[in-house]
Amino acid sequence: MPIRSKVLAICIASIAVPAYAQHGIDANDIRREGVPCNDFFDYANGAWRAAHAIPNYMDRWSRRWESGEINKEHVRDILADVSQKTDWSKGSAEQLSGDFYAACMDEGRVNALDIKPAQPLLDEIGALKTRADVQRAIAHLHDIGIAVPFGLFAAQDLHDPTQVIAHLSAGGLGLPDRDYYLKPEKRFVETRAKYHEHVAKMFELAGVKPAVAKADAQTVFAFEKRLAQASLDNVALRDPKQQDHKTRYVDLAKLAPSFSWDAYFDAAKLAHADLNVTQPKFLQQVDKELRTTPVAQWRIYLGWQVLNAGADSLSAPFVEENFAFNGKFLTGATEMKPRWKRCAEATDNQLGEALGKKYVEKYFPPEAKARTQAMVKNILLAMGDAIRALDWMSEETKKKAQEKLAAFNVKVGYPDKWKDYAGVTVVRDAYWNDVMSASRWNVDDGRAQIGKPVDRTRWGMTPPTSNAYYNPFLNEIVFPAGILQPPAFDVNAIDAVNYGAIGVVIGHEITHGFDDEGAQFDAKGALTNWWTQQDKDKFGARAQCVVKQFDGYFIEPGIHHNGKLVLGESIADLGGAKIAWLAYKKSREGKASEPTLDGFTPExxxxxxxxxxxxxxxxxxxxxxxxxxxxxxxxxxxxxGPLSNLPAFRETFQCKADAPMVRPAADHCEVW
Ligand SMILES: [Zn+2]
Structure with a gap:
């Protein structure tokens, strides 16, 4: 979801072919010497962690992440099977996904071609002479999904949620965010030095002489730093109001007069219609760069952005250097994932709905969909009960909150309408071109929505994705088949376990509709206030309690969570655990108690x-x-964090009032 793409990079194993025979929790994973009321994280699966080192190619590891990796094996099996046949009809889902995967897997050919497939694009950039040339190059890069230095995406009008308009976004940074360019702390200084080396190395791989590559890296960094200075920081990016700048088309020329907007919109086949400029200050900076930065520097900057965006589709040296910085240095993983896994990911990323149909046929039975839908229904009802029971909110605001809840759209498993990818060209011996063709299709597919009524059938994640999201514009919660797998969800597990795992995830996504960001959108997805001032103030004070709690969580001396940055997720975890628990208890009313396991009660x-x-x-x-x-x-x-605020947790494990997993009354947080 464009505006909050970083936010929605949210929040996982198998049914037809179980990854393991265990259904429900595994008592062997529990660290029995631990004390649940002291450190529940350590207790619940400390034994599993002690016995399972993080694989070299992963940055995190648990049964949840393992389940996500198993999904990739399933995707691989489908793709390997489909790619056995070479006579699928051209343009069919099987031909596109099978040949895309086969082209990616032909590492010998990809390596032999080296930089050649990207050379025409690099040559085009190398030949830029005028500012008009620079603008044409930017438009061309946008066509193939390289959103630099700004981007254009399709999303609802923040004030008329029935219509899709264009949004211009900030982009163009090679480091993760603005702070990496500007902050004085040692870790940022070190990252900047590494980044200079990395950019220079990539230029060298593309044939630039070492001394020149070094100077070019400095040019790139200085360019990006100026863009960073004009960009919002991560906390501001979570505030939709800061990105709400509806602009008349004719006023774009006032904001950024050096850019030929007519030429850009005409080339993209987009109407000259009003749009949202998410970061006006950033666009003004781009305009300034167009006026004041020599075209020679633009050539270097745009050339780097092509190498950066395309590295993984090129030969091994590019892939390895890209991993050395973005993998090894930034995440600590020491090994790249095997090629088949990267190719399965790339195919899912570009053509996910082409392979997704087969994925759900094989790994997502109708029974799983029905059970999930029933759980979602119960958890939505529990949220309704929780809102009704709030002692701090007025009836007036409660009514609006209930209206919003009643309007939630729920998507489970897979889209009802599949993308057809008509016009994508995929052949087995030209992987780079395949990626470009699919990227172009995805860009066009987004642009085609602009100027039309909102299509509520579209999905922002592919079916095999082991993740879920809430979209505030559509007021919808979405659970792809890929997350509805053990151990998150298992048709053979008891309700207590399903509600405790995927149920809390469902509750989490529902609560996102009412976190500090989601609560600014109404039932229809318009950015509009539905709160009384008094209730808003009380909500703010409760949110501040969560900010303070997470500000206090350190990962090393001097470095702690930024409570404001993680506020939305933390409100969602806190509310999610509470309402999943309420829904579980209610779903068992009048039924026989579920079985204990190794002495552990269902609760x-x-x-x-x-x-x-x-x-x-x-x-x-x-x-x-x-x-x-x-x-x-x-x-x-x-x-x-959330469990130490929950009375139900305290009671279930009979924690004493002064236990570390029980926050003192004065610090106790509850929002929903
Ligand atoms: Zn979340």
Whole structure:
């Protein structure tokens, strides 16, 4: 979801072919010497973590991440099978996905071609002479999905959620966010030095002489730093109001007079219609660059952006250098994923709905869909009960909150209408061109929505994706088949476990509709206030409690979570655990008690399921990168943070009032 793409990079194993025979929680994963009321994260699956080192190619590891990797094996099996046949009809889902995967897997050919497939594009950029040439190059890069230095995407009008308009976004940075360019702390200084080396190395691989490559890297950094200075930071990016700047088309020329907007919109086949400029200050900076930065520097900057965006579709040296910086250095992973896995990911990324149909046929039975839908229904009802019971909110605001809840659109498993990818050309001996053709199709598919009524059937994630999201524009919650797999969800597990794992995820996504960001959108997805001032103030004070709690979570001396950055996710975890618990209890009313496991009551299994699904082992480098830019807290605090605020947890494990997993009354947080 464009405006909050970083935010929605949210929040996982198998049914037809079980990954393991275990259904429900695994008592062997529990660290029995641990004390649940002291550190539940350590207790719930400390034994599993001690026995399972993070694989070299991963930045985090748990049964949840393992399940996500198993999905990739399933995708691989489908693609390997489809690609056995070479006479599928041209343009069919099988031909496109099978040949795309086969072209990617032909590493010998990709390596032999080296930089050649990207050369025409690099030559085009190398030949830029005038500012008009620069603008044409930007438009061309946008056509193939390289959104630099700004981007254009399709999304609802923030004030008329029935219509899709164009949004101009900021982009064009090679480092994760603006702070990496500007902050004085040692870790940022080190990252900047590494980044200079990395950019220079990529230029060298593309044939630039070492001394020139070094100077070019400095040019790139200085260019990006100026863009960074004009960009919003990660906390501001979570505030939709800061990106709400509806602009008349004719006023674009006032904002950025040096850019030929007519030429750009005409080339993109887009009407000259009003749009949203998410970051006006950034666009003004781009305009200034057009006026003042020599075209020679634009050639260097845009050339780098092509190498950066295309590295993984080129030969091994590019792939390896890209991994050395973006993988090894930034996440701490020491090995690249095997090529088949990267190719399965790339195919899913570009043509996910072409292979997704087969994926759900094989790994997502109708029974799983029905069970999930029933759980979602119960958890939505529990949210309704929770809102009704709030003692701090007025009836007036409650009514609006209930209206919003009643309007939630729920998507489970896979889209009802599949993308056809008509016009994408995929051949087995030209992987780079295949990627470009699919990227172009995806860009056109987005642009085709602009100026039309909102199509509510579209999905923002592919079916095999082991993730879920809430989209505030559409007021919808979406659970792809890829996350509805053990141990998150298992048709053979008891309700306590399913509600404790996927149930909390469902509750989490529902609560996103009412977190500090989601609560600014109404039932229809318009950015509009539906709160009384008094209730808004009370909500703010409750949110501040969560900010303070997470500000106090350190990953190393001097580095702690930024409570404001992780606020939305933390409100969602806190509310999610609460309403999944309420829904579980209610769903069991009048029924026989579920079985105990190894002495653990069903209620205890509910919380252990959350601890085991959510808790993971994580590399230190990844923790640093997440704390800086990820709106999600690290898993330890996603387990201990919300549970230490929940009376139900305290009662279930009979924790004493002064136990570490029980926040003192004065610090106790509850939002929903
Ligand atoms: Zn979330």
């Amino acid at each position: 205890q299994q509910f919380f252990i399921a959350w601890g085991q699904w959510r808790g993971d082992d994580i590399r230190h480098e990844t923790q640093r990168t997440m704390v800086q830019g990820d709106p999600h807290p690290i898993a330890k605090y996603r387990v201990n």
